Every structure is written in structure tokens, then in C-alpha cells.
Amino acid sequence: MFLGQSLVQVASLVIFLSTVLPPTEKDPPGVFDRPLEDWYDYIVVGAGSAGGIVATRLSEGYEKVLLLEAGGSDLENDETKIPLLWSALSNSNLDWKFKTIPQTHSHFANKDKVSIWPRGKCLGGTGKINAMALIRGNPKDFDTWTKEGAVGWSYSDVLPFFKKIEHIAFNLSTYNEDLRGRNGPLTIVESRMTMLEYFHEQAAQELGFNRIDCNSESQLGFCRIQVNIKKGERCDTASCYLRPALERTNLQVHLNSHVSKILFDGKVAQGVEFSKDDILNKVYARKEIILSAGVVGSPKILLLSGVGPNHHMNDIGVPVVADLPVGENVQDQMAMHFQVAINMSLATTSQKIMDTENILQYLFFREGIYAQIGVDGMVFVNLDQNNEEPPDIQLIFLGLSYDKGFLDSFYYKEEVKEELAKRTDPNSFVVIMNLLHAKSRGTITLSTTSSSDKPVIDPMYLSDSDDVETFVKGIRFLQKLQETKSWKSIGATLIRHDTPGHCSEEEYDEDDYWRCMVRHFANQANHQTSSCRMGSDDDTTAVVDPQLRVKGIKNLRVADASVMRNNPSGNTNGPTMMIAERAADFIKNSK
Numbered sequence: 152m153f154l155g156q157s158l159v160q161v162a163s164l165v166i167f168l169s170t171v172l173p174p175t176e177k178d179p180p181g182v183f184d185r186p187l188e189d190w191y192d193y194i195v196v197g198a199g200s201a202g203g204i205v206a207t208r209l210s211e212g213y214e215k216v217l218l219l220e221a222g223g224s225d226l227e228n229d230e231t232k233i234p235l236l237w238s239a240l241s242n243s244n245l246d247w248k249f250k251t252i253p254q255t256h257s258h259f260a261n262k263d264k265v266s267i268w269p270r271g272k273c274l275g276g277t278g279k280i281n282a283m284a285l286i287r288g289n290p291k292d293f294d295t296w297t298k299e300g301a302v303g304w305s306y307s308d309v310l311p312f313f314k315k316i317e318h319i320a321f322n323l324s325t326y327n328e329d330l331r332g333r334n335g336p337l338t339i340v341e342s343r344m345t346m347l348e349y350f351h352e353q354a355a356q357e358l359g360f361n362r363i364d365c366n367s368e369s370q371l372g373f374c375r376i377q378v379n380i381k382k383g384e385r386c387d388t389a390s391c392y393l394r395p396a397l398e399r400t401n402l403q404v405h406l407n408s409h410v411s412k413i414l415f416d417g418k419v420a421q422g423v424e425f426s427k428d429d430i431l432n433k434v435y436a437r438k439e440i441i442l443s444a445g446v447v448g449s450p451k452i453l454l455l456s457g458v459g460p461n462h463h464m465n466d467i468g469v470p471v472v473a474d475l476p477v478g479e480n481v482q483d484q485m486a487m488h489f490q491v492a493i494n495m496s497l498a499t500t501s502q503k504i505m506d507t508e509n510i511l512q513y514l515f516f517r518e519g520i521y522a523q524i525g526v527d528g529m530v531f532v533n534l535d536q537n538n539e540e541p542p543d544i545q546l547i548f549l550g551l552s553y554d555k556g557f558l559d560s561f562y563y564k565e566e567v568k569e570e571l572a573k574r575t576d577p578n579s580f581v582v583i584m585n586l587l588h589a590k591s592r593g594t595i596t597l598s599t600t601s602s603s604d605k606p607v608i609d610p611m612y613l614s615d616s617d618d619v620e621t622f623v624k625g626i627r628f629l630q631k632l633q634e635t636k637s638w639k640s641i642g643a644t645l646i647r648h649d650t651p652g653h654c655s656e657e658e659y660d661e662d663d664y665w666r667c668m669v670r671h672f673a674n675q676a677n678h679q680t681s682s683c684r685m686g687s688d689d690d691t692t693a694v695v696d697p698q699l700r701v702k703g704i705k706n707l708r709v710a711d712a713s714v715m716r717n718n719p720s721g722n723t724n725g726p727t728m729m730i731a732e733r734a735a736d737f738i739k740n741s742k
């Protein structure tokens with residue numbers, strides 16, 4: 152068939168679809184353009200995973216709430232709704248596109264040794280561009296927060312708030328139903344990309360890891376992935392909390408409103424300054440200001456406002472309001488990707504993704520591969536012999552093949568990509584190894600006092616060599632999977648990824664070879680936390696107290712991923728949403 156004829160067919164299909172498919176959702180007219188008032192009861196900064204919840208909950212009563220978001224409407228980009236397209240949203244018009252400074256201990260195979268930090272900039276924030284995996288973290292993680300002085304954050308304290316978020320829409324009969332929520336706004340379903348899930352579950356079982364609910368008491372086992380997806384579309388805090396509340400007259404949401412600083416009267420937070428359409432505005436809060444601008448945004452606003460380490464404030468010339476370790480203790484997990492070749496075509500290739508049948512299946516029924524996030528289950532492992540909670544690594548099995556399309560998603564140097572392209576194979580799948588409790592700590596600082604300049608992000612990945620050793624132990628565990636009958640039945644074999652100048656000179660499979668590979672190829676994990684960490688009053692690493700109030704300041708709280716005491720075992724959206732629910736509860740009970 153010549154090209155002209157196929158174009159005619161595609162065009163007629165598009166015309167037909169536009170007449171039969173429901174129209175795309177539009178913002179209610181005028182809802183984001185209500186005139187600004189001078190005073191509100193609460194001002195929430197940032198409409199991301201946390202801010203969407205905080206504003207929704209605080210506006211359940213009669214108090215006036217203003218929610219300020221730097222980005223625009225999430226409906227400007229339809230791709231945010233389609234689960235499989237989540238990775239295409241990084242580096243899109245909805246991304247702040249942060250980059251770290253060149254790293255000295257890691258990221259050696261990346262361009263300029265930098266790490267890319269996507270963060271969502273729109274209604275929904277990073278929850279609008281993330282992969283939608285819901286993992287709460289390990290009960291022991293939260294017990295440790297409390298033991299270290301963040302009193303009130305033990306597992307039994309936080310469990311009701313995790314449940315409050317969830318509307319579990321999958322069969323819980325083989326799990327502990329009492330630990331899961333049924334009536335929350337966020338629909339959670341179990342998801343699977345391909346039949347490979349069966350082989351991973353069997354392989355894990357051979358190594359003693361049975362199927363469990365990883366959002367329950369124990370995480371040590373094989374788990375199906377749980378995702379916040381409703382009727383085949385992303386269900387994040389913007390679409391499932393905030394949008395249903397948008398018509399409330401006491402809730403006002405201002406988009407494209409970039410907050411530059413908090414306005415203080417002495418040690419009392421009074422209002423915020425923000426720019427919209429090049430106009431500088433000031434608004435004031437009768438009761439409280441809640442910063443939910445995320446792990447980069449919240450410390451940045453605090454530093455610009457004079458809340459930060461004395462020495463840094465002096466360096467950049469901002470008068471000090473409170474000397475607090477803002478932007479210190481930055482943590483992330485780290486992720487390393489492995490290509491596993493198999494002897495049959497079971498994974499989803501880039502070509503299969505473009506298949507018209509798959510596209511139509513999603514457009515008509517909201518089903519098929521586009522309604523999945525690409526994951527075929529995961530295993531949490533504690534690498535010590537005694538195998539106690541919490542786990543140290545998480546292996547995520549992707550049902551995607553390591554092909555050219557997949558390789559393109561990395562920020563590797565061109566020569567590295569060229570080498571790896573020779574090894575791509577549609578008959579393969581990918582395993583991501585997440586280092587859950589990295590010991591390395593980094594910083595977020597300012598280089599200027601202009602709010603439009605990006606902050607300086609230096610996570611100092613792998614500056615603690617224990618992190619490298621944990622990865623090496625994790626790789627030895629991964630190699631055990633290769634020896635299972637289940638993986639052998641599909642010929643699952645790890646493919647080498649060293650390239651000239653990037654560990655190819657090391658003796659293959661020696662510990663030093665893997666240490667080198669970790670420093671060259673491990674990347675950030677998108678689970679950044681703790682830039683405004685919580686802790687007791689006498690904890691010199693803490694920015695907020697256990698009720699999330701900025702220490703020494705009145706009427707100012709932080710509620711988002713930045714307050715996490717430490718990174719929990721798993722991903723960070725679940726804990727962030729729990730923190731937001733807790734923050735709203737603290738505020739309502741502090742009246």
C-alpha cells in the first residue's frame with residue numbers, strides 16, 4: 152500500500168473518532184479566575200500531591216482557602232490521563248526540568264555527570280507526571296521516625312491517614328482487609344503489564360518470597376503493583392480530591408501564580424507574595440500558611456524568605472528570620488536499570504505500543520496496555536541473612552523490553568547510548584533496583600535571590616560508600632533470580648552494560664566491576680525527600696516540629712515530601728499524601 156492511501160485511512164479514522172468519542176474534559180468556566188481578595192483563612196502554596204489534599208480538606212468547612220499554583224491546568228495536556236504515557240511527561244511543558252550540579256561520586260555515564268530531577272508544574276504537581284505506583288512504606292520506617300523524635304508518626308499513628316486516602320477497588324480477600332481503606336477519594340487497583348508477571352512471581356517464590364500485600368504489615372515478599380488509576384485514567388490528588396471540590400465558594404484556586412516569598416511580621420507569617428501575569432500580588436492569611444511546594448519548591452521559598460541556615464542567608468544576602476537547616480539533609484533513593492534477555496516475545500516493545508489496535512482498545516474501552524504503568528510486580532528484600540523489616544532494596548520488574556525506545560529515556564552520554572543501542576533487544580525485559588535507604592545526604596541552596604532562578608541541587612549521590620556496597624549485595628540477589636527454574640524456563644539472562652571508559656576495563660562480575668557500574672550507571676530514583684525534615688524541638692537537623700510547624704515561627708507549616716524524616720521503603724507519593732491528610736487534621740484540631 153502506498154503512503155498516500157494509508158494517510159487517507161488515518162485521517163478518516165481520526166474524523167470518525169472525533170465524532171464518536173466523548174469530548175475532552177474542560178475546566179469549569181471562570182473557576183480559576185475569581186477575583187483575588189486580600190485576606191483568606193488559609194493560604195496553601197502548591198497544588199501538587201500534598202497541596203491538593205490540604206486545600207480540599209481545609210475547605211470542607213466554612214473557612215476561606217486560597218490555593219496558589221505556579222503551573223497551569225492539568226487539562227492542558229491530555230496525556231496526563233493515560234497511565235502508560237507517564238514517562239513522556241518528564242521534560243514536557245508540565246515539568247520544572249530541574250537538574251543537579253555535576254556529581255562527584257556518581258552518574259559518571261550521564262551527560263556532564265548530572266542527574267535529571269523531573270517535578271510536576273501544574274494542577275496535580277508531580278502526582279500528575281508520576282508513575283502512579285502506590286506504596287506506603289514499611290511500618291518500621293514510621294516507628295523509627297517516632298523513635299528519633301518525630302513523636303506521633305509511628306505506624307499506628309499514620310495508618311488511619313493512609314486508609315483515609317484509599318478506595319481499594321481490587322479483591323482483598325487474600326490480604327488483611329482491616330489495614331486497607333474503602334472510602335477514600337483515591338481509587339487504587341492492582342495492575343499487570345504482561346504475562347511475565349507470572350514468571351517473576353514463581354521465581355520469587357523459589358527464593359522464599361510469597362505473594363503478599365506490600366501495603367500491609369510486612370513488605371518482604373512478591374507484590375502485584377497497586378496504582379492510583381480509576382476507570383483506566385490517572386486518579387491523582389488533582390483529579391480525585393481537588394476537582395470534585397472546585398465549585399466550593401470558600402475554595403479559590405489561582406493557577407500560574409508563582410510564590411516568591413513569605414511575608415513576616417517578626418516571627419509571625421502573615422502572607423505571601425506571588426507573581427501572576429507579571430503582576431506582583433500580596434495576600435494575607437488570618438490563620439495559617441501551608442507550604443506544599445514540594446521537595447525543591449518549599450525549601451526554595453523558605454530560603455528566599457529568610458528561613459534557612461545563618462551562613463547561607465549571609466552568603467546570599469537575605470536577612471535571617473529563623474536559623475534553620477532548610478535545604479540540608481536532602482535524600483533520594485537511587486535506581487539502577489538491568490536488561491534481561493529472554494528467548495521469547497513476552498515483553499511490550501516500543502513497536503507494540505504504537506499498534507493501532509492497542510490505541511483503539513484504550514480510546515474505546517480505557518483498557519489494554521495504555522491503561523497500565525508498565526510494571527509486572529516487585530520484590531522487597533532485606534539483604535541481611537536475618538531478613539528483617541524494613542527491606543533495603545526493591546526490585547521492580549518492567550513488562551517493557553529494553554529496546555531503542557526505552558534506551559532513549561536515559562540521560563546517558565551519546566557514546567554510551569550508541570554502545571548500548573547495539574545490545575537492545577525486543578526479547579528482553581527490564582528490572583529496576585531501588586536502593587531504599589540511601590545514607591548519602593545532599594543540599595538545596597540558592598545562588599541568587601531571584602525567585603525565577605533555579606536553586607542549586609547537589610544530592611551528593613553515593614558520597615557514602617555504604618550505598619555502593621548495598622547495591623552490590625542487591626546485584627548478587629538479582630543474580631540468584633537468574634538461577635531459578637522459572638527465569639531459566641524463559642532463558643532470562645542479564646546483559647552486560649559496561650561500555651568503553653565505563654567499567655569495561657574491570658574484571659567482569661568481580662565486586663569491583665559492580666562497584667564501578669553502580670557509580671557510572673545508577674541514577675536518581677525520583678523519590679527525593681527531607682529538605683525540610685521533621686523532628687523534635689532539640690533536633691538540629693529538623694526544620695519543622697512533629698506537627699509540621701516551622702520551628703520558632705508562628706502560623707507557618709510545611710506539608711509535602713520535604714518534611715519526611717527519612718525516605719520510607721518504597722515510593723514517596725503514598726507517604727506524601729498521608730502527610731497531607733495528617734497536616735489538615737493537625738490544623739483542624741488546632742483551632
Ligand SMILES: Cc1cc2nc3c(=O)[nH]c(=O)nc-3n(C[C@H](O)[C@H](O)[C@H](O)COP(=O)(O)OP(=O)(O)OC[C@H]3O[C@@H](n4cnc5c(N)ncnc54)[C@H](O)[C@@H]3O)c2cc1C
Binds near residue numbers: 221270283286
Ligand atoms: C517521573 C516520576 C515518577 C514518579 N513515580 C512515582 C510513583 O510511581 N509512585 C510514588 O509513590 N511516587 C512517585 N514519584 C514521586 C512522587 O510523585 C512525589 O514524591 C510526590 O508527588 C511529591 O509530592 P509533593 O506534594 O511533595 O510535591 P509536588 O507534587 O511536586 O507538588 C508541588 C507543587 O508546588 C508547585 N510549586 C512549586 N514551587 C512553587 C511556587 N514557588 N509557587 C507556587 N507553586 C509552586 C509545583 O508546581 C507543584 O504543583 C515519582 C516522581 C517522578 C518525578
